[in-house]
Amino acid sequence: xxxxxxxxxxxxxxxxxxxxxxxxxxxxxxxxxxxxxxxxxxxxxxxxxxxxxxxxxxxxxxxxxxxxxxxxxxxxxxxxxxxxxxxxxxxxxxxxxxxxxxxxxxxxxxxxxxxxxxxxxxxxxxxxxxxxxxxxxxxxxxxxxxxxxxxxxxxxxxxxxxxxxxxxxxxxxxxxxxxxxxxxxxxxxxxxxxxxxxxxxxxxxxxxxxxxxxxxxxxxxxxxxxxxxxxxxxxxxxxxxxxxxxxxxxxxxxxxxxxxxxxxxxxxxxxxxxxxxxxxxxxxxxxxxxxxxxxxxxxxxxxxxxxxxxxxxxxxxxxxxxxxxxxxxxxxxxxxxxxxxxxxxxxxxxxxxxxxxxxxxxxxxxxxxxxxxxxxxxxxxxxxxxx
Amino acid sequence: xxxxxxxxxxxxxxxxxxxxxxxxxxxxxxxxxxxxxxxxxxxxxxxxxxxxxxxxxxxxxxxxxxxxxxxxxxxxxxxxxxxxxxxxxxxxxxxxxxxxxxxxxxxxxxxxxxxxxxxxxxxxxxxxxxxxxxxxxxxxxxxxxxxxxxxxxxxxxxxxxxxxxxxxxxxxxxxxxxxxxxxxxxxxxxxxxxxxxxxxxxxxxxxxxxxxxxxxxxxxxxxxxxxxxxxxxxxxxxxxxxxxxxxxxxxxxxxxxxxxxxxxxxxxxxxxxxxxxxxxxxxxxxxxxxxxxxxxxxxxxxxxxxxxxxxxxxxxxxxxxxxxxxxxxxxxxxxxxxxxxxxxxxxxxxxxxxxxxxxxxxxxxxxxxxxxxxxxxxxxxxxxxxx
Ligand SMILES: NC(=O)c1ccc[n+]([C@@H]2O[C@H](COP(=O)([O-])OP(=O)(O)OC[C@H]3O[C@@H](n4cnc5c(N)ncnc54)[C@H](O)[C@@H]3O)[C@@H](O)[C@H]2O)c1
Ligand SMILES: NC(=O)c1ccc[n+]([C@@H]2O[C@H](COP(=O)([O-])OP(=O)(O)OC[C@H]3O[C@@H](n4cnc5c(N)ncnc54)[C@H](O)[C@@H]3O)[C@@H](O)[C@H]2O)c1
Ligand SMILES: [Zn+2]
Ligand SMILES: [Zn+2]
Numbered sequence: 169x170x171x172x173x174x175x176x177x178x179x180x181x182x183x184x185x186x187x188x189x190x191x192x193x194x195x196x197x198x199x200x201x202x203x204x205x206x207x208x209x210x211x212x213x214x215x216x217x218x219x220x221x222x223x224x225x226x227x228x229x230x231x232x233x234x235x236x237x238x239x240x241x242x243x244x245x246x247x248x249x250x251x252x253x254x255x256x257x258x259x260x261x262x263x264x265x266x267x268x269x270x271x272x273x274x275x276x277x278x279x280x281x282x283x284x285x286x287x288x289x290x291x292x293x294x295x296x297x298x299x300x301x302x303x304x305x306x307x308x309x310x311x312x313x314x315x316x317x318x319x320x321x322x323x324x325x326x327x328x329x330x331x332x333x334x335x336x337x338x339x340x341x342x343x344x345x346x347x348x349x350x351x352x353x354x355x356x357x358x359x360x361x362x363x364x365x366x367x368x369x370x371x372x373x374x375x376x377x378x379x380x381x382x383x384x385x386x387x388x389x390x391x392x393x394x395x396x397x398x399x400x401x402x403x404x405x406x407x408x409x410x411x412x413x414x415x416x417x418x419x420x421x422x423x424x425x426x427x428x429x430x431x432x433x434x435x436x437x438x439x440x441x442x443x444x445x446x447x448x449x450x451x452x453x454x455x456x457x458x459x460x461x462x463x464x465x466x467x468x469x470x471x472x473x474x475x476x477x478x479x480x481x482x483x484x485x486x487x488x489x490x491x492x493x494x495x496x497x498x499x500x501x502x503x504x505x506x507x508x509x510x511x512x513x514x515x516x517x518x519x520x521x522x523x524x525x526x527x528x529x530x531x532x533x534x535x536x537x538x539x540x541x542x543x544x545x546x547x548x549x550x551x552x553x554x555x
Numbered sequence: 556x557x558x559x560x561x562x563x564x565x566x567x568x569x570x571x572x573x574x575x576x577x578x579x580x581x582x583x584x585x586x587x588x589x590x591x592x593x594x595x596x597x598x599x600x601x602x603x604x605x606x607x608x609x610x611x612x613x614x615x616x617x618x619x620x621x622x623x624x625x626x627x628x629x630x631x632x633x634x635x636x637x638x639x640x641x642x643x644x645x646x647x648x649x650x651x652x653x654x655x656x657x658x659x660x661x662x663x664x665x666x667x668x669x670x671x672x673x674x675x676x677x678x679x680x681x682x683x684x685x686x687x688x689x690x691x692x693x694x695x696x697x698x699x700x701x702x703x704x705x706x707x708x709x710x711x712x713x714x715x716x717x718x719x720x721x722x723x724x725x726x727x728x729x730x731x732x733x734x735x736x737x738x739x740x741x742x743x744x745x746x747x748x749x750x751x752x753x754x755x756x757x758x759x760x761x762x763x764x765x766x767x768x769x770x771x772x773x774x775x776x777x778x779x780x781x782x783x784x785x786x787x788x789x790x791x792x793x794x795x796x797x798x799x800x801x802x803x804x805x806x807x808x809x810x811x812x813x814x815x816x817x818x819x820x821x822x823x824x825x826x827x828x829x830x831x832x833x834x835x836x837x838x839x840x841x842x843x844x845x846x847x848x849x850x851x852x853x854x855x856x857x858x859x860x861x862x863x864x865x866x867x868x869x870x871x872x873x874x875x876x877x878x879x880x881x882x883x884x885x886x887x888x889x890x891x892x893x894x895x896x897x898x899x900x901x902x903x904x905x906x907x908x909x910x911x912x913x914x915x916x917x918x919x920x921x922x923x924x925x926x927x928x929x930x931x932x933x934x935x936x937x938x939x940x941x942x
Contacts (some may be wrong), residue, residue: 174801175566176566177566178564178565179562179563180561180562180563181561183558183559184558184561185556185558186557200556210903273721278901279808280900280902301688301727302724303724304726304728323561332657336691337660339688340688341691343561404557404559407559411561414561421666514597514667516595
């Protein structure tokens, strides 16, 4: 057979900066980045899209941004800051995506310009998708404002919107050119959103880093008391593990293994069934408890380590189970979810379990009976250890 | 400044196959590819989207495809073959894109399935874009049916649709998993589409391959007489040069240099101004003549080589100039186009010219006066050498 072989690699690079008061005039973190990436020929435009709830919660944010770019000239600010609703609705309603594309067109934002998005993971997902497809890719800067977005979703390479009522139906893999994690934004977060992001840190510690798990145990109280220094460390360590994982694995997920999705298969189903009333991190916390208990009952993880995991999840303030996660009959939602997940993976199930704290491994079968017992064991634990 | 550095590379690989009668039962080219990429767990689905004009022109195509997959089981055919209009209209009207996404959803095509597109560059661009964004990327097979798509657009890494009345406003860089060039499809092409694709071969020979240029000179008559063997060679050599260029350069065009766009800056403007009545290749042929003559008048290219280039373009049957390409006054369309192109590049112009046949180089300035003279010189040549 006659053919030509094409083979090439594309290199992606970006920095995740950690700072406080990104738009304080004396803070040159962003300006330095823009100057480092300037070209001699022309000044690049920068178009901001901002999460409405963040704009409301952060006193004087719009003025600060405008003042910053009136002094710092690394990029030319489009004075019109685009506001979009925060939360899942920005991904659910296609209009927000189209309106934003419209602004990109109206202000002549091209491949030599920047789109900068400030907000939670939802706003970053929508804005990142628009930036990825307009002109086949505009340089995209992320400024995440939730714990989840700063330690997980905002530092990664994916974006998306929902479509046909399906979560993340449209999207791409498109790395940002820079991420700026400003811890000041976290001050205005509600308690549930503050806590929710901690679930990803527990997750990644369980599969990758036992020392980080111990640190989480030791700092659980500080974290629930909203200690900023503890949160700064948590975010940085979690982001680091996430970045390493992406770089060392399969960044654009061409294979079907998804090691970072420990605890996520049941969580996704639970979020969906509760119409996202249960937050992602809250669902993941319960998914982690379930898959940890399963690991124990299936004979892989010691009872002592199992207890430590579940105790930590509880101590952070998470609920450890939900009626929808129980195997009550053959058509319980969780079994439907397991089947959907199998189909989603193209036929063969791949689920991560724990061997010990800090080390995951993959299995291709889940025993329904053990899954039922795991649910029951968590219920018992919850009953014996009320909040 | 505190930061984490992220760096990784993503490898892309695909083959461009050359065959005749892709869906003949005895032709195992596609089946072999599918089997090579099969996994043990499940059979992958394959959804076809077909250019309506190709479907009409190719006797029994639908039946052939269905028969092929009833015998060969490398993938499971979705029996509904999706028909879309051929030509630019499939990129202009967003409905075609949305309807196709709808089919992808309806038939449960996911990241483990294939989308296969049969058609000209327009259909491949729309289908490739849909495949790239659905589920963050479905495996995409291209089956190009025009000369241009087989030797240029279809073997590359870009896709797009038009939006806000702007050519290619939405799109991505997303390599296919395989390309099947079946020369039988070329038999039903109109003469203009047959000829149009030859412009890209002339272009790439001029900047990369003097031996290929000589081959084109020697085979100009065979090519215009629709000799299949000559066309097969042309397509393969042009595709090869195109693939090499992508692999050795900047595949996702992060920089601003576009060496493969020799002759294209004025061509894009001409296509647009004539509402795409002048075909891409026809416009490129004129753009090549103009930039070649400019190279000569600016003192870079010898008169003898200039004559050879223009003579070849004419011999293939192309018009070598168009009233809209003349510099008549300071606001002639071509000067507007030059300025738009400068803006599009972010301020600094980069245009490829010729040093000799087979070797291009870049300049950052175009002298309006020389450009006017080049237009006049081509007009004179045309007057002295009527078709
Ligand atoms: N791209 C990825 O790789 C990836 C990974 C995981 C999750 N996600 C997505 O992220 C989304 C969830 O993101 P999230 O958890 O950040 O929540 P979110 O973006 O939905 O925000 C939750 C709420 O908090 C508000 N908010 C955000 N920052 C605030 C602040 N500093 N102060 C006050 N209010 C603030 C938002 O406006 C919103 O109302 C989901 O859509 C999920 O699919 C994406
Ligand atoms: N993605 C890229 O890198 C890239 C590069 C160059 C051009 N393009 C795009 O390609 C498009 C042009 O593609 P094209 O030149 O292949 O033309 P086309 O796809 O517009 O097709 C031209 C006409 O020929 C018909 N046709 C196609 N194959 C046929 C066949 N075998 N027999 C009979 N009729 C047939 C089509 O239905 C259409 O009516 C433009 O939209 C251009 O922007 C893309
Ligand atoms: Zn998660
Ligand atoms: Zn071209």
